[in-house]
Amino acid sequence: MDEFxxxxxxxxxxxxxxxxKVAIGDDAAVYESSQGCHQVVCVDTMVEGxxxxxxxxxxxxxxxxxxxxNVSDLAAMSAKPLYYLISLAVPSNWHEKDLIEIYEGMKxxxxxxxxxxxxxxxxxxxxxxxxxxxxxxxxxxxxxxxxSNAKDEDxxxxxxxxxxxxAGLAILLGQTSLHNVSLKKYxxxxxxxxxxxxKAGRLVGELNRASLNDISDGxxxxxxxxxxxxxxxxxxxxxxxxxSDELLTLQSTYNIQGWVxxxxxxxxxxxxxxxxxxxxxKNSCHEVGIKITKIGIVxxxxxxxxxxxxxxxxxxxxxxxxxxxxx
Numbered sequence: 048m049d050e051f052x053x054x055x056x057x058x059x060x061x062x063x064x065x066x067x068k069v070a071i072g073d074d075a076a077v078y079e080s081s082q083g084c085h086q087v088v089c090v091d092t093m094v095e096g097x098x099x100x101x102x103x104x105x106x107x108x109x110x111x112x113x114x115x116x117n118v119s120d121l122a123a124m125s126a127k128p129l130y131y132l133i134s135l136a137v138p139s140n141w142h143e144k145d146l147i148e149i150y151e152g153m154k155x156x157x158x159x160x161x162x163x164x165x166x167x168x169x170x171x172x173x174x175x176x177x178x179x180x181x182x183x184x185x186x187x188x189x190x191x192x193x194x195s196n197a198k199d200e201d202x203x204x205x206x207x208x209x210x211x212x213x214a215g216l217a218i219l220l221g222q223t224s225l226h227n228v229s230l231k232k233y234x235x236x237x238x239x240x241x242x243x244x245x246k247a248g249r250l251v252g253e254l255n256r257a258s259l260n261d262i263s264d265g266x267x268x269x270x271x272x273x274x275x276x277x278x279x280x281x282x283x284x285x286x287x288x289x290x291s292d293e294l295l296t297l298q299s300t301y302n303i304q305g306w307v308x309x310x311x312x313x314x315x316x317x318x319x320x321x322x323x324x325x326x327x328x329k330n331s332c333h334e335v336g337i338k339i340t341k342i343g344i345v346x347x348x349x350x351x352x353x354x355x356x357x358x359x360x361x362x363x364x365x366x367x368x369x370x371x372x373x374x
Contacts, residue, residue: 053143057150063161064129076165084185087126091117095175103219106145108239110152117182119243119314123261125192125252126184128160133167136177160245190252192259197277201319203343206247208291209266210303211237213310223301233293241314248316250331259318265311270352271366280349285356289340309367319345
């Protein structure tokens with residue numbers, strides 16, 4: 048594979064953002080920042096064998112998810128996605144057609160949010176494929192959805208439904224067996240092709256105050272991060288947790304509570320805001336067809352994340368999601 052020929056093949060044929068002054072083709076990209084906005088930047092790395100298995104996902108799916116998880120981080124900051132850069136470390140058993148498919152997967156989601164590819168790097172490696180994605184967005188000055196913004200008596204909310212992605216991963220790994228083909232397809236797609244909640248994040252950013260996290264490492268882990276950053280306790284109502292009808296069909300056979308609370312990779316948004324702002328947010332989401340659910344309250348009388356079970360028992364939810372440095 049020729050590096051420069053490859054760059055020409057994955058070079059976009061259009062520019063979405065008018066602020067781009069120099070795109071791919073020079074030593075660096077140049078863009079003009081918007082007046083009245085802050086720049087928002089995040090980076091994420093996916094490693095073959097850790098974040099994805101080649102035999103379980105197509106290159107297209109790998110590329111799509113690599114960019115989607117970063118866009119989800121921007122959503123949690125109430126930011127509008129604008130640009131992205133890609134760095135690939137490629138072993139010899141990955142071929143040019145595979146890499147082009149990865150970029151096609153990214154192209155699908157970047158086109159949806161009108162994001163421009165500004166550049167990156169491609170190098171060879173002797174081991175596994177490594178994909179590093181940097182995304183850049185912007186958010187209006189004054190909009191803050193930081194984890195440290197939660198306050199006593201806030202409403203705790205979550206978008207969409209949770210637990211489906213973890214069920215999909217269990218199916219892919221052979222830990223769960225389903226004979227219903229449509230159900231199986233539903234869960235696997237939820238895991239492989241998550242939809243970042245950018246529109247919901249933008250709506251949350253319109254509130255006077257809110258905290259926000261995207262659900263990558265599991266609901267319990269994300270809420271513990273908000274609890275720690277804000278120095279408050281959070282109490283959840285188990286019966287209020289939004290679970291899809293599809294996942295509920297498995298509850299008599301599998302421990303779906305584990306998937307819902309600790310599974311992760313749903314890439315929904317979880318956060319807190321005042322009771323008055325919650326009513327505004329709920330109505331705004333309803334108007335545009337976004338599912339959003341009240342699942343608990345912020346309680347400064349303690350500093351833990353507690354779950355009130357269906358039997359009215361209090362269970363402490365530990366910060367147990369996926370952690371790269373713990374086995």
